Amino acid sequence: MDRAATDERIRALIEPFNKKGIAITEATTFAGDLEFDSLTVMDFVAEIEDAFDIIISMNQQAEIESYGQLVDAVSQMAD
Secondary structure, three states: OOHHHHHHHHHHHHHHHOOOOOOOOOOOEOOOOOOOOHHHHHHHHHHHHHHHOOOOOHHHHHHOOEHHHHHHHHHHHOO
């Protein structure tokens, strides 16, 4: 799946988690901008894993801080 299609799917998945209606950019951070707590991160990661049929390890999750990094990681794993 190409990066643009991955981005589009993830944007749809993140919508219910974006409680404050923050504009999502490549640099949007999950902890800082979106204020995701650990439970929200786990729920969101589960949605991503189900939608793309991938597994995101805890180590990978720790390295992914921004929306752009997430799209890149999922694009690579979903190929």
